[in-house]
Every structure is written in C-alpha cells, then in structure tokens.
Amino acid sequence: RRKWKRVMGVLRELEEGCETTVGRLRQVVDAMAVEMHAGLASEGGSKLKMLLTYVDNLPSGVSGIGIDIKFFAFELSIYTMSSVRLTFDIVMNEKGTYYALDLGGTNFRVLRVQLGGQRSSILDKDVERQTIPQHLMTGTSEDLFDFIASSLQQFVEKEGNGSTPSFVRRELGFTFSFPVKQSSVSSGLLLKWTKGFAIEDMVGKEVCECLQQALIRKGLDMRVAALVNDTVGTLALGHYHDVDTVAAVIIGTGTNACYLERTDAIIKCQGLLTSSGGMVVNMEWGNFWSSHLPRTSYDIDLDANSPNPNDQGFEKMISGMYLGDIVRRVVLRMSQESDIFGPASPRLSMPFILRTPLMAEMHEDDSPELTEVARILKDVLEISDVPLKVRKLIVRICDVVTRRAARLAAAGIVGILKKIGRDGSGGITSGRSRSDIKMRRTVVAIEGGLYTSYTMFREYLHEALTEILGEDIAQHVILKVTEDGSGTGAALLVTKFLHRK
Ligand code: ADP
CATH class of the missing domain: 3.40.367.20 (Hexokinase; domain 1)
Known part of the structure; x- marks a missing residue:
C-alpha cells in the first residue's frame, strides 16, 4: 500500500x-x-x-x-x-514528369508527379517508400547517397514508356528535412543533423552536390533543381x-x-x-x-x-x-x-x-x-x-x-x-x-x-x-x-x- x-x-x-x-x-x-x-x-x-x-x-x-x-x-x-x-x-503550363526525393525521417520516399494542362494540374502521382537502414544514418555521406541514388534509379526505370523523351533531362526536387543554410532555391549547406542522423563528414557541405555527385556516379541524367525543406513542400502543396x-x-x-x-x-x-x-x-x-x-x-x-x-x-x-x-x-x-x-x-x-x-x-x-x-x-x-x-x-x-x-x-x-x-x-x-x-x-x-x-x-x-x-x-x-x-x-x-x- x-x-x-x-x-x-x-x-x-x-x-x-x-x-x-x-x-x-x-x-x-x-x-x-x-x-x-x-x-x-x-x-x-x-x-x-x-x-x-x-x-x-x-x-x-x-x-x-x-x-x-x-x-x-x-x-x-x-x-x-x-x-x-x-x-x-504567371499562368504556368509546365507539362511533363517531375521527380522528387524526400529524405528526412525513418523513411525516404521517391515520387513521380505527372503535370499537365492548365496551371500545371497534377495528373498522376506515384510514390515509393523505403526505410533507411540504421547503419546508413550514422555512416558516410557517400554510402547514404549511393543508397538513395540506387533507389531512385530503380524507380526511374519503372517510368512508363514515352513519359520523358530520352533527350530531355529529368528534373528533381530534393526534400531534405534538416537545417540547411540555403543560398538559392537549389543550393545550401547542412548546418546540423537531427532525429538520430549523424553523418559527420556532411555537416557544412553542399547538400545538393552530395546528391548530384551520387546521381553522376550512377550515370543517372537528372538535375537537382530545387532543395526544399519538408515543411516548405507541405506549404507548397x-x-x-x-x-x-x-x-x-x-x-x-x-x-x-x-x-x-x-x-x-x-x-x-x-x-x-x-x-x-x-x-x-x-x-x-x-x-x-x-x-x-x-x-x-x-x-x-x-x-x-x-x-x-x-x-x-x-x-x-x-x-x-x-x-x-x-x-x-x-x-x-x-x-x-x-x-x-x-x-x-x-x-x-x-x-x-x-x-x-x-x-x-x-x-x-x-x-x-x-x-x-x-x-x-x-x-x-x-x-x-x-x-x-x-x-x-x-x-x-x-x-x-x-x-x-x-x-x-x-x-x-x-x-x-x-x-x-x-x-x-x-x-x-x-x-x-x-x-x-x-x-x-x-x-x-x-x-x-x-x-x-x-x-x-x-x-x-x-x-x-x-x-x-x-x-x-x-x-x-x-x-x-x-x-x-x-x-x-x-x-x-x-x-x-x-x-x-
Ligand atoms: P517521418 O519519419 O518522415 O517524420 P511520418 O511523418 O510518417 O514520417 O512520421 C512517422 C512518425 O510518426 C513515426 O516515427 C512515429 O513516431 C509517428 N507515428 C506514426 N504512426 C503513429 C501512430 N499510429 N501513433 C503514434 N505515432 C505514430
């Protein structure tokens, strides 16, 4: 008692x-x-x-x-x-297939968004989720980004025929949910890690560059066109x-x-x-x-x-x-x-x-x-x-x-x-x-x-x-x-x- x-x-x-x-x-x-x-x-x-x-x-x-x-x-x-x-x-009429990669928590996601018609309406969306192996959250930036680039590559290969003509380079939005000091909409330095991530070699580095280099290593012809915090992506949608x-x-x-x-x-x-x-x-x-x-x-x-x-x-x-x-x-x-x-x-x-x-x-x-x-x-x-x-x-x-x-x-x-x-x-x-x-x-x-x-x-x-x-x-x-x-x-x-x- x-x-x-x-x-x-x-x-x-x-x-x-x-x-x-x-x-x-x-x-x-x-x-x-x-x-x-x-x-x-x-x-x-x-x-x-x-x-x-x-x-x-x-x-x-x-x-x-x-x-x-x-x-x-x-x-x-x-x-x-x-x-x-x-x-x-300006009325946008961007048509085409756009990709996004969302890294920030326990999972990361690759997305394909089909835009078309008036005001770039969303016609279709495919999303694939993957869990990030624990060891990659505390390893090297190269290992983490190689893993991400591989997943993206497999995802891109599943794109239906004809969505993107072979001579058009694909554009990628990169959602990266950690504190970044941005210098433009497509560049920025990682300030620190949060949420259990700890990849020391990456702190202070250009985030987009890490991804872009991994894409090049994989031979994937894609440009990282926007670096976006997850909250900003949410606000945009x-x-x-x-x-x-x-x-x-x-x-x-x-x-x-x-x-x-x-x-x-x-x-x-x-x-x-x-x-x-x-x-x-x-x-x-x-x-x-x-x-x-x-x-x-x-x-x-x-x-x-x-x-x-x-x-x-x-x-x-x-x-x-x-x-x-x-x-x-x-x-x-x-x-x-x-x-x-x-x-x-x-x-x-x-x-x-x-x-x-x-x-x-x-x-x-x-x-x-x-x-x-x-x-x-x-x-x-x-x-x-x-x-x-x-x-x-x-x-x-x-x-x-x-x-x-x-x-x-x-x-x-x-x-x-x-x-x-x-x-x-x-x-x-x-x-x-x-x-x-x-x-x-x-x-x-x-x-x-x-x-x-x-x-x-x-x-x-x-x-x-x-x-x-x-x-x-x-x-x-x-x-x-x-x-x-x-x-x-x-x-x-x-x-x-x-x-x-
Ligand atoms: P992210 O890991 O990118 O933040 P989510 O937004 O899906 O992904 O959030 C996942 C987190 O939400 C989990 O780590 C967990 O803490 C919490 N969560 C998910 N499902 C539940 C649930 N049913 N009840 C309580 N918390 C949940």
Missing part, C-alpha cells in the same frame, strides 16, 4: 511537471512570436534559426485567370488590412490546393514549421527583394526553447542521453521519436520506486524500446480489460501479469505525455499566427470585442504520422487551439492535412524555379 502511494506520488509529480494551463500556453505563444522576431532580426539572434528558403512564390492550382491574391496583414490591425498586396502569378494557406507544420518523427513572411520583416537580410514581397521562412522550430515550457526530470535525462544534448528542446517534448521514450522513463522510475511492475525488467532500461505508435496503441486501448496494454507491456517491455489498476496507470502516463506534446504544438502554431497577425489579437482596440474582429480565413497545412495517425494527439491539439484562440477566432483557423506534400510540393516547386538558377 505504501508502495502504491509512492507510485501515485511519481504520477502526481509528472502531472504537475507537464501542466499546460491555457495561461502557460499563452506564455509559450508569446515566447514563440518573440523568438521568431529575434531570429529574423539577426543571425544567431535566437534558438530559432528562421532560415531563408528562397521560395518567394507558391504554386496555386485553383482554376481561374492566374491571379494570386495575397493579403499581408502582419501585426497591423486585421480590421484595416493596411497592407494589401497583389501578386500576379497546401497552397496549391488552397490559396489561404499561410503556414505548414510537420509533426512526425521530428517536428518543424514554416510560413510566409514579408521580406521587409526579415531584417537580418537587408535589401532582400522578391517579386511577391514575401518569402517562405523555415523556422526550424524543433530547436525552440523558452523557460515557460513545462519541463520534467525525464526530459532532462532524455536530452542528456541523446546524441544532440541541449539541442531540439521543443522537438524532444513533442515529436514521435521521443514520446514513447518519455513514457518508458516514467515507467522505469515507478518500477524503481515500487514492485507494482513485478521483478525489474531489463527492457525498461533500453532507450527507445517503446516506440510511439505502440504508446499510442496503449493510450487508445478501449477494451474493458485493457488487453492491448497488457500485450504490449508483455511483448515489448517483458512485464507480465500486472493488475488492471496498473494497466490504467500506464494509460494515464501516455495521456499526460501526449496531451502536453499536443498542447505545446498548438501553442507553437498560434505563435506563428500571432507573428503574422492572424491570431485575432491585432484588431482589439477600445470598445471593440474579440468577436467584432473580422478574421480572415487562415489555413495551416499539416502533415506527419504523429498528427495523422494518433487520434488522441490530434484531438488534444485541436482542443488547445480553440482554448488559446477562443472559439470565435478558432473557427477561422483551419488545419488541413496534405498527403505526401513534403515530396509532391517539392516537385511542384521544381516547375516554379525551373528557369531560375
């Missing part, structure tokens, strides 16, 4: 440590907006790198006469919409489907976001001129940090034992690579405090043995006896025969960890909306209530396995968005899932920048 009390003490401490009241979330929102400003003001001004992408023009697939209207109501009263800008998008899309968020193995910023707000890059007056900024928000983030001893230990300590703090509290391991650490602590899990299981001390999809299965087990929880405890952690009370405790731990993650992700999204004046706060002046504000329809494209496959995570995220924004404003904010946007969007962007160096 005393032992159970100790376990309850650990649980209570966890709950308190993970607390995300709406007040605290609003502090995170503010901190996110402040850090965004700081990261745009100067190089190294914030943990948020706020990287330039050189994407200043997003595809739009809506039918019509090719006028792309973008309103920039940043920080100004949404009511007056003082700065309205129109950009005339989101915008193609819906021109009100202003930002994109990915919550999968890792997490990141990008959004459309006015060039004159990118102070660290004086004189940046684009025809649209805007540019997509890759936030690299996984590295966001603020003292307002609710951090526990489990987070501190997880960070200290990771290959990138003091790095990617936000990501380590939110994304799929880590959530299962936070739960494992809590269970380990409880098993050390008591014998409720029976004899100590050595499995509990193995980092990352409890993957997030399994954690989600336990969390969402709706059988009265929690049979899935029992099965996973037994199969994965080698803990058997625990009573129902203990299985319920496991569900509770999963709930606390996921709820915190989802609510912090929601706060991050509102942080972006605040920065661009779409959180509904800009127009409040004396005598005017929140409900009087005319809020523009605002779409955020979203992707990633954690969001799309983990229902509880998604629901907690939506709930927090509404709590932070209030219902009146939240109804104008739409999260739209794109499919394979990170890759497809890269193929679309290739057509945009085909004639540019």
